[in-house]
Amino acid sequence: MDLQQMRYVVAIAETNNFTRAAERCLVVQSALSHQVARLERELGAKLFERTSRKVRLTPAGEAFLPSARECLEAAERARAYVAAAVGEVRGRLSVGLIPTVAAVDIPRALREFRRRHPQVHIGLRVGASDELVEQVKEGSIEVAFLGLPTNFLLEGVSSRVLARDRLVTVVAPDHPLAGEESVSLDQLASEVFVDLPAGTAGRIQSDQAFEAAGVLREVAFEVTTSDFMARLVAEGLGIAMFPSAYVPQLTGLITVEVTDAPARIEHVIWRSEGCTPASSAFLSLLGLTVPGLRAPGVVGRGGEQADVDRAR
Structure with a gap:
């Protein structure tokens, strides 16, 4: 798994919609859906329940989401600390x-x-x-x-x-x-x-x-x-x-x-x-x-x- 896949999962969870999540992440929906499906295969569990009207997290998705957010926050902090080491505040x-x-x-x-x-x-x-x-x-x-x-x-x-x-x-x-x-x-x-x-x-x-x-x-x-x-x-x-x-x-x-x-x-x-x-x-x-x-x-x-x- 990679950070981009985690960003997609978080965006879908927060918007409850693949299309809006793709717009937020500035990617086409097909690419976002492909990466989420790839992540689900790697994890061996479905993260979202999809219907024609809504998208919601499965129990596996609920378990995955907090750790995904923590990883994204840690990555953001790492970038900020590296920037600070070279004299920039980001x-x-x-x-x-x-x-x-x-x-x-x-x-x-x-x-x-x-x-x-x-x-x-x-x-x-x-x-x-x-x-x-x-x-x-x-x-x-x-x-x-x-x-x-x-x-x-x-x-x-x-x-x-x-x-x-x-x-x-x-x-x-x-x-x-x-x-x-x-x-x-x-x-x-x-x-x-x-x-x-x-x-x-x-x-x-x-x-x-x-x-x-x-x-x-x-x-x-x-x-x-x-x-x-x-x-x-x-x-x-x-x-x-x-x-x-x-x-x-x-x-x-x-x-x-x-x-x-x-x-x-x-x-x-x-x-x-x-x-x-x-x-x-x-x-x-x-x-x-x-x-x-x-x-x-x-x-x-x-x-x-x-x-x-x-x-x-």
């Missing part, structure tokens, strides 16, 4: 982040990185912090920027603290709290809240704070994006809590300090096994003091320095 850079990251200007950093390293394929994924941690562990993204409660234990990844912040309340301009300079969690408990889904890291920090204050609150609107949260607040449907460093990006809302607000920490994380050449170059671009990396300049917002932390 490969891929997949970055994950939560929407409320404030310590680093990610769009600006990615623009500068692409200018410096045009041979790198850049990808971006927005999600919840706990989901991004798992994606870094499994290798689907190389670097992620998170916002976590102070008691959240990062495991299985390497990390660095970027900034520490606290949450503030945002309300519509005509809300009764709009004229207050500060409030307590006890005062907020009677309000209707807009927040992230239950169980996510961003939601947990607020839930824990209200629990510690000995009060309950109602979260009537659970949404996954900060911009939609802000829109619901602007319509007067509820109030929300955001990191104080993020709220300047919101318009048309009033910020109210919370005297006993929960705190959060922004982290950057990468795989504990080490950085790829592309992710190493990206972290260096951000001026992060990671062992074995150069830090030519910071492309960030605050410039706060912190010790490197390898999470156990």
Whole structure:
């Protein structure tokens, strides 16, 4: 078997269609089908069930697919490391982040990185912090920027603290709290809240704070994006809590300090096994003091320095 055959198998598995897989791999369908059939003969098992309407993996195909992906990723890493040895940065850079990251200007950093390293394929994924941690562990993204409660234990990844912040309340301009300079969690408990889904890291920090204050609150609107949260607040449907460093990006809302607000920490994380050449170059671009990396300049917002932390 060879890498091209593995690419064909992965493409078919992801598209569930031989024609679309051939288009993705830039080959004619007959050539793709021939190579897959040749691989199946070598393995002694069918990898796909084919009907006139759909294609799906057989049990043998399900067993083969993870190893095929690992081989392709290993080959890609090998090319990247060889390029790095001769002074080039190649490969891929997949970055994950939560929407409320404030310590680093990610769009600006990615623009500068692409200018410096045009041979790198850049990808971006927005999600919840706990989901991004798992994606870094499994290798689907190389670097992620998170916002976590102070008691959240990062495991299985390497990390660095970027900034520490606290949450503030945002309300519509005509809300009764709009004229207050500060409030307590006890005062907020009677309000209707807009927040992230239950169980996510961003939601947990607020839930824990209200629990510690000995009060309950109602979260009537659970949404996954900060911009939609802000829109619901602007319509007067509820109030929300955001990191104080993020709220300047919101318009048309009033910020109210919370005297006993929960705190959060922004982290950057990468795989504990080490950085790829592309992710190493990206972290260096951000001026992060990671062992074995150069830090030519910071492309960030605050410039706060912190010790490197390898999470156990």
